Amino acid sequence: MPGTDRPYLRYVALGDSQTEGLGDGDEIVGLRGWADRLAEQLVRHSPDLHYANLAVRGRLAGQVHAEQLAPALDLRPDLATVVAGVNDLLRPRFDADEVAGHLEAMFAALTAQGARVATLTFPDMTRIIPIARPLGSRITALNSRVRHAARRHGVVVAETGHHPVVTDPRLWSADRLHAGPLGHQRIAAAVAHALALPGSDDSWTHALPLDGSSPAGWHAVPGELRWAAAFLGPWLGRRLRGRSSGDGRTAKRPDLLPVRTMAGTGQ
Template identity: 75%
Template sequence: MTVNAYLRYVALGDSQTEGLGDGDDVHGLRGCADRLAEQIARDSPDVRYANLAIRGRLAGQVRAEQLAPALALRPDLATVVAGVNDLLRPRVDLDEVAGHLEAMYAALTAQGALVVTLTFPDMGRIAPLARPVAHRVFALNDRVREAARRHGVVVVEASQHPVMTDPRLWSADRLHASPLGHARIAAAVADALGLPGSDDSWTLPLPPDAEAPHGLRAVAAELRWAGSFLGPWLARRVRGRSSGDGRRAKRPALLPVTTLADHGERPPNGRLLD
C-alpha cells in the first residue's frame, strides 16, 4: 500500500495514543498519533484522521468502546496500541489482554485496513520501581507479535531499541512519552510504513546526558516519583477510579489534518497518570 492510499487514518488506544505528555489539557494534546497524521498529510493532503483513544482504558475497554466506532469510519490505516494499563493492575490475564488486541486486529484487517501496533519497552528501565512487572511486558510483547503475524499487522519493535528507555523520551510520570518520545514513536511508525522522508534514525541513541542522576540522587529521584505519581495512581486504583472517567475521545470524527492546530476538544484538567 502506498502513502497515497492512506485516506482515512483512525487511532485506537489509551493515554499514549491520546497524547498525554505532549501538551496539556488546557492548550491541547498532540501526541504520536497526531504527529503521524501530520507526516502522512505532507504527501497525502486529503487524508482524514480520527483519534478515539481515551486515557486509562484497559485493552478490553478499548475493544468495547472504540472498535465499533472505528469500523464505522472504515479506515484504510489504523493504529492499535493498548495493554499497558492492564499490565499495571495487581492481577492480569495476559491471554485475555492479547485476545482483546487480536480481536481488534482481526476486525480491522478483515475490513481492509492496514493495522499497525508496537511492542512495549522495558518499563523497569524507565522506572526502576516498575521492575516487578517487566516480565509481563515481555510476555505481552510475545503475544502481540504472534497475534499480529496471524493477521498481517505491522509491528513496530520499539522494545528492541535501547533509546526507547532513555528517560528523556518519557515525561515526569514515566508512563507517558515526552514530546521527544512521542516524536520518536511517530517516526518509528512512519518508518515501518515507509512514508516519504522516514528512516530508521528514530533508533539512534541521544547524546550523553550529563545531568542524569546517579547514586543517592537517583534514589532520591525514585522516591520523589513514587510520592508524586505512583502514590496518587495507587490511591485511584483502590477507589476504583481512572483518569479517564467521564472523558470522551478528543477527535471522534474523521477530519482534515489541518484542524490539528486546534488539538480537537479540550477536556477538563486531570492528572496525566492513568
Template identity: 80%
Template sequence: MTTADPSTPHRPYERYVALGDSQTEGLGDGDDTVGLRGWADRFAEQLAAHSPELTYANLAVRGRLAGQVRAEQLGPALALRPDLATVMAGVNDVLRPKFDVDEVAGHLEAMFAALTAQGARVATVTFPDPARLTPLARPLSPRVAALNDRVRRAALRHGVAVAEADRHPVVSDPRLWSPDRLHAAPIGHQRIAAAFAHALDLPGSDDSWTHPLPAAEPAGSAGRGRAVGAELRWAATFLGPWLRRRLTGRSSGDGHTAKRPLLLPVRTDQA
C-alpha cells in the same frame, strides 16, 4: 519488524483512525488546557504531508484497558471505515494487580482481525521494559515481555505492522519520558510517530528514531544521590496517587471522551 510489502507501491491513505489509551490520546505532549498533541497527531501530520486529502480520527481515551478499547472504540472505528488504523493498548492492564496476558492479547487480536478484515492497514507497537525506566517497576518486566511476544504473534497472523519499540536502547532514555514515566514527553511522542512511519515504510521514513540522543552529562556520586531522591519523589507524586485510584476503583479516564471522534482534515503546519 513487520512492514509493508516493499514490492507494493505506497498508496496514499485517506482515512486514518487511532485506537488506544492515554499514550495515543497524547498525554505528556501538551495538557488539557492548551490541548494534547501526541504521537498519533504527529503521525497524522506526517501522513498528510504525502496525502493532503487525509482525514484523521483519534478515539483513544486515557486509562482504558485493552478490553475497554475493544468494547468502546472498535465499533466506532469500523464505522469510520479507515484504510489505516493504529492500535496501542495493554499497558494499563499490565499495571493492574490481576493481569491475564491471554485475555489482553485476545482483545488486541480481535481488533487486528476486525480492522484488517474490513480492508484497513493496521499497525501496532511493542512496549519497553519498564524496569529500564524505574527499578521499582522490575516486577512488571515479565508481564511486558509476555505481552510483546503475544502482540508479535497476533500481528504476524493478521498482517499487522509492528513498531518494535522495545528492541532499541533509546526508548529507555529518561529524556523521552514525562516525569510520571508512564507517558512519553514531546520528543518521545515524536519518536513513536517516527517508529510507526518506519514500520509502515512510509515515504521519507527511516530508522533514525532508533538512534540515541546526544550524550548526557555523567551523573557522578552527587548525581546518584539525586537519583535516589528522584525515585522517592516519583513514588510519592505518581505511584501513590495511581495506587489510590486502583484501590478505589477510579480511573484517570473517568469523565473523558475521545478528543477527535470524527474524521477531520489534518493540519500540517505544526512545529
C-alpha cells in the same frame, strides 16, 4: 489497500493515554501525541487525509475493544493504529492471553474490513521505573503475544521495545508512564518506519547525544521517593477507589477531520 505508493485517506487511532497524547502538551494548550504526529507526517504525502483519534486515557485493552472498535469500523479507515495493554500490565491481575485476545480481535476486524493496521511493542519499564521490576516478565509475555497476533493478521509492528534509546529518560515525561514530546516524536517515527512511509528511516532508533540534559537522580533513593509521592501514590489511590484517570472522558477527536484543522489548536 493503500501502500507506500498510494495515499491513505482515513486514519483512525485506537488506544489509551499514549495514543491520546498524554505527556505531549497539556489540558490548556491541548494534547498532541504520537498519533497526531503520525497524521501530520501522513498528510505530507496524502493531502486529502482525514484523521480520527478515539483513544481515551486509563482504558484497559478490553475497554478499548468494547468502546472503540465499533466506532472505528463505522469510520471505515484505510489505516488504523491499535495500541493498548500497558494499563493492564499495571493491574494486580494480569492475563497476557486475555489482553492479546482483545488486541487480536481488533486486528482481525479492522484488517477484514480492508484497513492497514499498525501496532507496537512495549519498552522495558523496569529500566524507567526500577520498582516495577516484577512487571518485566509481563512485558515480555505481552510483546510476544502481540507479535504472534500481528503476524496472523498481517499487522505491521513497530518494534519500539527492541532499542535501548526508548528507555532514555529524556524521552519520558516526569511521571515515567507517558512519553514526553521527544518520546512521542520517536514513536511516530517508529510507526512511520514500520509502515515504510516515504521519507521514513531508522533514525528513531539512534541514541540521543550525550549533552548532559538527561534528568539527574532518577534512580537515586531521593528521586525515587519524590516520584512515588508525586505519581505512584495518586495512581494507587485511584485504583483503591476503583477510579480511573479516564473516568468521564471521551475521545478528543471522534470524527474524521482534515488534518489541517489541527493547526492552531495546540495539537
